[in-house]
Amino acid sequence: MCGIVGYIGHEPAVSRLLGGLRELEYRGYDSAGIALLQADGLRCFKAVGKLSNLAAKLGDFESCGPVTAIGHTRWATHGKPTEANAHPHGLTHSQVVHNGIIENHVALRAALQTPFLSQTDSEVIVHLFERHLALRTGVEDPALAAFRATLDDLEGAYAILLISETEPGRIFFARKGSPLQLGFAEGGCHFASSDAPLVGLCTEALYLEDGQWGVANAEALILFDALGREVEPSSRLLPATSLAARKEGFRYFMEKEIYEQPRVLADILTGRLRNGAVVLDELGLQWLLPISSVTLCACGTSYHAALAGSYLLERLARVPARVEIASEFRYREPVLDPTGLFVVISQSGETADTLEAIKLAKTQGLATLALCNVDNSSIVREAARTLLLRAGIEKGVASTKAFSAQVLTLWLLALYWGQARGLLAGERHAIELAALNAVRDVMRVQRGTHERIQRLSKRYLHGHGFFFIGRDLFYPLALEGALKLKEISYLHAEGYPAGEMKHGPIALADAELFTIALMARSSLYEKVKSNVEELSAREATIIAISTEQFDLADDLIQIRPYAHPMLEFFEMLVVVQLLAMEIAVRLGNDVDMPRNLAKSVTVE
Numbered sequence: 001m002c003g004i005v006g007y008i009g010h011e012p013a014v015s016r017l018l019g020g021l022r023e024l025e026y027r028g029y030d031s032a033g034i035a036l037l038q039a040d041g042l043r044c045f046k047a048v049g050k051l052s053n054l055a056a057k058l059g060d061f062e063s064c065g066p067v068t069a070i071g072h073t074r075w076a077t078h079g080k081p082t083e084a085n086a087h088p089h090g091l092t093h094s095q096v097v098h099n100g101i102i103e104n105h106v107a108l109r110a111a112l113q114t115p116f117l118s119q120t121d122s123e124v125i126v127h128l129f130e131r132h133l134a135l136r137t138g139v140e141d142p143a144l145a146a147f148r149a150t151l152d153d154l155e156g157a158y159a160i161l162l163i164s165e166t167e168p169g170r171i172f173f174a175r176k177g178s179p180l181q182l183g184f185a186e187g188g189c190h191f192a193s194s195d196a197p198l199v200g201l202c203t204e205a206l207y208l209e210d211g212q213w214g215v216a217n218a219e220a221l222i223l224f225d226a227l228g229r230e231v232e233p234s235s236r237l238l239p240a241t242s243l244a245a246r247k248e249g250f251r252y253f254m255e256k257e258i259y260e261q262p263r264v265l266a267d268i269l270t271g272r273l274r275n276g277a278v279v280l281d282e283l284g285l286q287w288l289l290p291i292s293s294v295t296l297c298a299c300g301t302s303y304h305a306a307l308a309g310s311y312l313l314e315r316l317a318r319v320p321a322r323v324e325i326a327s328e329f330r331y332r333e334p335v336l337d338p339t340g341l342f343v344v345i346s347q348s349g350e351t352a353d354t355l356e357a358i359k360l361a362k363t364q365g366l367a368t369l370a371l372c373n374v375d376n377s378s379i380v381r382e383a384a385r386t387l388l389l390r391a392g393i394e395k396g397v398a399s400t401k402a403f404s405a406q407v408l409t410l411w412l413l414a415l416y417w418g419q420a421r422g423l424l425a426g427e428r429h430a431i432e433l434a435a436l437n438a439v440r441d442v443m444r445v446q447r448g449t450h451e452r453i454q455r456l457s458k459r460y461l462h463g464h465g466f467f468f469i470g471r472d473l474f475y476p477l478a479l480e481g482a483l484k485l486k487e488i489s490y491l492h493a494e495g496y497p498a499g500e501m502k503h504g505p506i507a508l509a510d511a512e513l514f515t516i517a518l519m520a521r522s523s524l525y526e527k528v529k530s531n532v533e534e535l536s537a538r539e540a541t542i543i544a545i546s547t548e549q550f551d552l553a554d555d556l557i558q559i560r561p562y563a564h565p566m567l568e569f570f571e572m573l574v575v576v577q578l579l580a581m582e583i584a585v586r587l588g589n590d591v592d593m594p595r596n597l598a599k600s601v602t603v604e
């Protein structure tokens, strides 16, 4: 997702900022920009697309002498990836870069009553700052006071750097919910939204805590907490290499992405729970309400999300939902409901089969919606509406955080639709919203659970196959658990509805058949239990994932108790992701780049 860099000093700033932004490229972006303040004034350069476009625009321009500079790579959330929407955003004498989402930007824009140049939520920050500064005459350090007042106006998540012609040699900074760090070196002060741009420039970094803000010059900073009390900065050593920095201390990108899921889920919810209801501004009720049915279509992991989504849409919104594998759908001359909605789900937005499926649905006149992680991708361009997944770039070929983002977004869609149809009120609605609010904590990896999975994994490196079994929502999760395992461990694994085992696969049961039983307390527990008992009676080795002790389990991975099935779903998801990863690690496989697989499947 978006990246931030900043620099105050005497060294050439353009090459520093571009170098820093290149270190953040792996996060994904669709436009970039920098702003520099020198003796001859403030200049801003922006370009859509790759950093090379920005570099071309800059030509051989470089700073000379003292400079204060900020830079940004933007991954569009509010407004298309255009030059106007790219950061930095400026007004008369200031420029700002921002990561995160300003939830109350609509209200702030209305209150400011001034023309805006972009569609972004971020632009309000620079307007607010200049407005506050104009009002603060006669106070000590008016710019610092204006910056503080600006932060007080903002709701949501942010990492912010702001520079102003009135304040040469100073960068105002703030962090709430989005990471930001800074380090001092001989050449001056450097900022970045993750370690990688700082590696090689500084040896230590100050990692801002949530709520911290302040101002820095080339040699020092003043730091405050959320309550405005000055705090003592303390630094930590930076990683030694930028690759290590990009993995942020994790062994693999996949591991980092599993651990990142709470933040992704929080980003997805930002701005979408308002006045006790789910709000999806991208859709609008007028568009959604006339729709009579929904077809969800996708491939691989995204198909598993679609399947989970179909359970949620029927249950919460009472909309008939069917699910299609895109590669099958294309050629089977499907008959579609012309008043229905066709939803495609894709991390990359470039999967050939999914792209053709949406084109086919359009020829039959259906309304279309894409759930996609990449703005401006081919699938997003085809779809009438889009819900961006906000997962940030996914580096691991085996999808993890994109899947949880897809499922959460589908859950939001089901709730929004159910609300609109008047089906979710009172206690039921309150239970759903409370569960949504809890989901971030549920996905936080428990150290003890990870250690247990690491230990257990050594027992499951052989055998003639794995069956992941579950019922209801836990059936798509079983499919996803099996896919994760086979993709990176190269062991045979299948996901199966637990109740179906006796109709055939139980013939395989023996001690070398490893059954991963998703035994959710909140959903058909007794039924799954008897399905597992049937397997155990035939000597299958049982690994239960459950809140409950289960005597017949050879191994139990215990999760925390929840009343809501979606919370059990998300905690079990972390378990199956980690289990696949730890088995693959023990087998010595390349976890991030498994054999034969590509991240984006642009061929049939």
Ligand code: F6R
Pocket (backbone or CB within 6 Å): 299, 300, 301, 302, 303, 345, 346, 347, 348, 349, 350, 351, 354, 397, 398, 399, 400, 483, 487, 599, 600, 601
């Ligand atoms: C599995 C995985 C694949 C993708 C599938 C669809 O970990 O990543 O199964 O889910 O190739 O890709 P997208 O979602 O990009 O359309």
